[in-house]
Amino acid sequence: MDRYAQDPLAGNWRRPRVVTEVAADLDLVVEVAEVGFCGAVVDIEKGPGGHLVTLEDGLGRRRMFPLGPGFLIDGKPVTLIAPAVAAPARPTRTASGSVALPTGLRARVARQGRIYVEGRHDAELVEKIWGDDLRGEGVVVEYLEGIDHLPEVVTEFAPGPNRRLGVLVDHLVTGSKESRLAALVTSPHVLVVGHPYIDVWQAVKPNVVGIRAWPQIPLGEPWKAGVLEALGWYVEPHVAWRRILGSVSSWSDLETPLLTCMEQLIDFVTESAG
16 A cells, blocks of 8 residues: 555645634724725614625715625624624612512512502502512502501401501591591501602602692592593593503602601511511
8 A cells, every 4th residue: 555645735634714703893894805895884684684784984885785704804804793682781770779689589478467558559559669679578568448447457467576567548647537547556566657648649749740740639529530620631540540650660750758658668567576
């Protein structure tokens, strides 16, 4: 066997040339080798056959080319690829302003303690702003449809050291019906707090819903009906509430008294009994 019969230079003996892949980020300047067009990346779009890059030269002329090989950067061949799409940033704060829990962390098992609010609208607003915090702490919020029977409700709940109850009351001002009912609750394991507003609607800052101020409605008149008429919102209350609630995105859209009440209730219900 003649071991010198083969040409040592025959065949594919050279290393294949590796062409660098470069993301077609905006403002990247490249040259199209085949046609000599040189310009900066101004747009990327996905066409039927793949991604297309739009280049703009120094005279403002634009041309579109398919991504892939055939481009030059500083005279060196490159393959243009689509830029990586950044994952949306996860909020670091909840709507209440608290530090957001890590992604994937499950809600805590519900505590025996509860927070009661007067009505559905109160509950929906609390959920929108404090829902993440409450789930993280294992606190359930329920609504009462009014507090006319608050002492009986508290007795039925049977509060204790490890079964605390927080109650959020509307219009808790001196001399009001609400203040008299709240005074009847004396258990050390129950905290009743309230804001001064006739309805939780007023706890939303007026400018958030596009009005200068919440209308003053005479005592004895239905408050929501009076507000809707004064504002010229000729819709049912539940429709108006959807508009109001939809305007709220964070704690900064709410008045301070409600914020203070909720922080007090969450702290009270989650405080260790020792």
